[in-house]
Structure formats: C-alpha cells, structure tokens
Amino acid sequence: MAAAQFVTIGQLAKRTGVAVSALRFYEEKGLLDPIRTGGNQRRFLRGDIRRVSFILIAQKLGLGLAEIEEQLAGLPHGRNPTVADWQKISRGMRSQIDAKITLLNRTRNQLDQCIGCGCLSLTKCQLYNKDDKLGLKGPGPRAVLD
Numbered sequence: 027m028a029a030a031q032f033v034t035i036g037q038l039a040k041r042t043g044v045a046v047s048a049l050r051f052y053e054e055k056g057l058l059d060p061i062r063t064g065g066n067q068r069r070f071l072r073g074d075i076r077r078v079s080f081i082l083i084a085q086k087l088g089l090g091l092a093e094i095e096e097q098l099a100g101l102p103h104g105r106n107p108t109v110a111d112w113q114k115i116s117r118g119m120r121s122q123i124d125a126k127i128t129l130l131n132r133t134r135n136q137l138d139q140c141i142g143c144g145c146l147s148l149t150k151c152q153l154y155n156k157d158d159k160l161g162l163k164g165p166g167p168r169a170v171l172d
C-alpha cells in the first residue's frame with residue numbers, strides 16, 4: 027500500500043524525532059511550508075520528512091540556521107523535491123563538507139600535539155613552532171586551521 031502523500035505535524039515529529047514546537051519554529055523561519063486544511067490544520071508533504079532530516083544533518087555539520095535556509099531555498103515549494111533538486115544542494119555543499127572533514131582530520135591528528143596557537147607550553151612546541159613562527163601566519167591555532 028502506498029504511503030499517504032501528506033503527514034500531520036505529529037507524524038512528522040514522530041518520524042523525525044524533532045519536537046512539534048521545533049517544527050513550528052522551522053515553519054516560522056520559512057524552512058517548512060505546510061499547506062492548511064479547511065480546519066486550518068497543517069499538512070506536510072512526505073518529502074518534508076527528508077527536508078527536516080536534512081536540517082538535522084546540517085545542524086550536526088555545524089551549519090547555522092541562515093546557511094540551512096539558504097540551502098533549502100533551492101528546493102521547490104508545494105511538491106516533493108526530486109533527486110535532481112537534492113543533487114543541486116549536494117553539489118553546493120560538497121566543498122563545505124570537504125573543508126569540515128579536513129578540519130576534523132587535522133583536529134583528530136593534532137589535538138594532543140602542538141596546535142600552533144602561540145602558547146609554546148608543550149615540549150613539542152619548540153620543535154613544531156619554534157619562537158612561535160606559526161604566529162606570523164595569523165591568529166589562532168595555525169597548525170589546525172591552515
């Protein structure tokens with residue numbers, strides 16, 4: 027049996043694990059655009075489950091609400107997005123995701139080493155960052171950020 031095309035806010039909350047209040051907040055911010063029934067109840071497209079799931083993933087990736095809004099603006103309103111619609115977003119985010127992977131890898135590999143922050147407080151700092159030469163590249167933990 028085919029799944030219903032529309033879901034209630036309660037069904038959307040249950041399936042995504044996102045509170046009804048948060049879904050209303052996303053609606054206020056324009057991230058979701060449900061239709062209204064004659065009785066003024068919200069009905070969401072099943073595709074909105076994927077939209078909310080994208081928001082959850084994007085938040086875990088560290089994207090702010092404004093950035094998420096910008097990404098979702100590329101999706102159509104009033105119909106479920108197609109694979110091609112999602113591919114546009116995926117292509118647009120690839121470089122951001124790659125940059126985050128690089129930062130996570132550097133952090134994982136370097137956090138217990140000298141991170142080039144200018145503190146010179148570890149024995150290894152004199153080896154990796156003698157006289158704080160990394161500070162010439164700018165502020166912050168240069169060994170991780172560069």
Ligand code: FES
Nearest residue numbers: 140144145146151
């Ligand atoms: S950890 Fe700060 S300069 Fe090495």
